[in-house]
Amino acid sequence: MTEAVAGGGCISCKRREEVAGFAIVDWHYKVPEKEDFIHIFQYEYPLPTVLHEKFDGRLQWHGTMGTKDVQIGAIFIHNVTYNDIGTYRCTFHRTLNLPPGEKHVTIIKEIELTIVEEANPELTAVISEIMMYVVIIVLQLWMIGVLIYCYKKIYAENEDREAKKAARAQKQ
Structure with missing residues (x-):
């Protein structure tokens, strides 16, 4: 029995709701002693895609559904083990449809995941x-x-x- 403890969430809200746009959410993972991130997950409306065999069947999309304009890019990791400890990077690639043309915005958030043997209340x-x-x-x-x-x-x-x-x- 293990409990995953996340250090934050992955939310990227637009400042102006009336501006149309779409977002693609990428998740990357880095082992504690390594330098390089590996691409493990991508959500591009309407399909979530697991991109790494280590997380195959264990990652589940819990972000915004039913719209191209994703605001919440949350994923759940099922059957968490000590091998899942590390840094997770969530990247929003948002394209805003503004009157003069499209504007591309990238937002990156990192989350440190630790595992504890016994759940702390x-x-x-x-x-x-x-x-x-x-x-x-x-x-x-x-x-x-x-x-x-x-x-x-x-x-x-x-x-x-x-x-x-x-x-x-x-x-x-």
Whole structure:
């Protein structure tokens, strides 16, 4: 059981939505001690393509679907092993259709992937679990307080009713 820990995401949003364009997303991988990146994946609408046998059947496109203008270039790696440790480079090749002509923009993001033997719980998950138990205990105590209050009120009404009955019986 291993957990992949990513150091960031691969998102490239346009500044102006009304400008038409299209993007091709490439993913490259570099082993920690090596210098060269290998091309492992490419998404060009509508087809994702795995380009390296090491990742064959293990990479899955989780980026923008249904449009040529890709904004999110995420991939998932399935069956992660220690051999997947390294640097991953995401490259957006975006072509914008501007009035004077096409403009080409390239955006590169690098992500360091580490593997840990045992999944570390996120701080948010730990805090939310603690808060859940605190809320449950507080609500149970509140419910007990409401039950005691209601019981006292009903008991006082019954005592008052019995006192009124006794007073009526004495008058007769």
